[in-house]
Amino acid sequence: MEKNIVINVEHLSKAFKNETALKDLNFSVRSGEIFGFLGPSGSGKTTTIKILTGQLTQTSGKAIVLGKPVEQINESIYEQVGIVTDNSGLYERMTVYSNMKFFANILGVGKERIDFLLKRVGLLEHKDKIANKLSKGMAQRLVLARALLHQPKVLFLDEPTSGLDPSTAVAVLELLTELKESGTAIFLTTHNMDEATKLCDHVALLNDGIIVDHGAPKALCLKYNKNKSYKILLKDESEITLPHSEETGKKISQWIANNEMMTIHSNEPTLEKVFIELTGRELL
Numbered sequence: 684m685e686k687n688i689v690i691n692v693e694h695l696s697k698a699f700k701n702e703t704a705l706k707d708l709n710f711s712v713r714s715g716e717i718f719g720f721l722g723p724s725g726s727g728k729t730t731t732i733k734i735l736t737g738q739l740t741q742t743s744g745k746a747i748v749l750g751k752p753v754e755q756i757n758e759s760i761y762e763q764v765g766i767v768t769d770n771s772g773l774y775e776r777m778t779v780y781s782n783m784k785f786f787a788n789i790l791g792v793g794k795e796r797i798d799f800l801l802k803r804v805g806l807l808e809h810k811d812k813i814a815n816k817l818s819k820g821m822a823q824r825l826v827l828a829r830a831l832l833h834q835p836k837v838l839f840l841d842e843p844t845s846g847l848d849p850s851t852a853v854a855v856l857e858l859l860t861e862l863k864e865s866g867t868a869i870f871l872t873t874h875n876m877d878e879a880t881k882l883c884d885h886v887a888l889l890n891d892g893i894i895v896d897h898g899a900p901k902a903l904c905l906k907y908n909k910n911k912s913y914k915i916l917l918k919d920e921s922e923i924t925l926p927h928s929e930e931t932g933k934k935i936s937q938w939i940a941n942n943e944m945m946t947i948h949s950n951e952p953t954l955e956k957v958f959i960e961l962t963g964r965e966l967l
């Protein structure tokens with residue numbers, strides 16, 4: 684296996700009693716990569732994270748995280764992996780700061796990093812609040828800050844920006860981009876296609892437990908760009924959308940020759956449209 688692959692999944696399936704939740708998943712995630720697992724509610728995103736973090740066992744297939752089969756995941760791997768999901772496991776009666784300090788002590792992390800992270804997720808001024816008095820978004824940010832204490836090699840995030848206000852969501856996304864740049868592999872689930880397009884290096888589109896396609900967001904949009912068209916802004920401020928054709932080509936050449944064109948863009952579908960085309964359903 685390639686050295687910088689930190690998550691490798693082959694033919695992974697999961698069935699609950701009478702329902703198949705995941706069917707033959709295959710993908711890999713590398714260091715320094717943000718991998719988006721995109722799918723509507725019930726498509727199997729959380730089940731996948733649970734299997735990859737050793738909280739659930741697959742029915743068949745193989746999954747390896749940081750060189751270890753997921754069935755063998757134990758405490759030692761948790762030192763290298765960060766997990767941010769709903770079941771946060773915060774100490775409800777301790778303050779924000781004490782929650783951070785408790786884990787920092789276990790992990791041997793200094794005070795500066797606690798302050799740095801609390802500041803980055805906008806919680807430094809709330810550091811003396813008791814955890815069970817935090818809003819949902821604040822608690823979510825505290826779980827994220829805690830997961831980043833030890834600069835994990837792999838970070839799992841379930842819907843990292845859901846429930847956050849727009850400016851905090853931007854701050855969290857910046858933090859994730861920095862982490863990726865420092866070499867952390869980030870596996871995130873989301874419904875938010877716009878966010879995934881901007882943030883993720885690769886995405887897998889999941890529907891009913893099946894990966895219907897995967898690749899770089901831009902490449903996927905280009906792949907399904909069946910009705911190619913161009914959006915053109917002319918100097919007289921008229922905006923025109925034209926289909927990809929010989930005739931359009933001639934018009935464009937003419938506008939350029941006459942110095943009449945301001946801008947031209949190709950009109951690719953969004954990831955959301957690609958998903959709808961592939962599955963016939965929206966990402967609700």
Ligand SMILES: Nc1ncnc2c1ncn2[C@@H]1O[C@H](COP(=O)(O)OP(=O)(O)OP(=O)(O)O)[C@@H](O)[C@H]1O
Nearest residue numbers: 699700702704722723724725726727728729730731
């Ligand atoms: N413990 C369980 N027992 C039985 N079925 C389950 C269990 N956990 C999940 N499922 C089923 O597996 C399927 C996938 O669920 P999962 O929670 O992974 O979806 P999801 O994509 O994370 O959805 P959401 O975006 O709503 O969180 C669903 O049909 C769900 O009902």
